Amino acid sequence: MIFPLEELIEHEGNMYEITCAASRRSFQLSMLRDPEIEENDGKVVSLAARQIFTQEIEFRIEE
Numbered sequence: 001m002i003f004p005l006e007e008l009i010e011h012e013g014n015m016y017e018i019t020c021a022a023s024r025r026s027f028q029l030s031m032l033r034d035p036e037i038e039e040n041d042g043k044v045v046s047l048a049a050r051q052i053f054t055q056e057i058e059f060r061i062e063e
Contacts, residue, residue, distance in 0.1 A: 007053040021059040022049045 011018060025048035029037060040047040051057045 008049070011053070017059075017061060018052065021052055025051060025057060025059070 008018075022045060026044045029048055030044050034047075037044055037047060040050075052059065
């Protein structure tokens with residue numbers, strides 16, 4: 001899967017928050033060596049973005 005650009009364009013929330021969430025999730029996936037990375041042709045960032053946009057995972061901003 002390529003990066004989900006259509007979902008990114010349609011996203012009405014804070015772009016900085018979604019970028020930070022995808023970055024953090026990418027780091028988590030790579031540290032865990034998640035097998036789903038190989039199924040996604042090694043594309044960690046697009047996998048993280050897909051998980052966020054499909055609400056497979058949730059994120060929140062801590063103050």
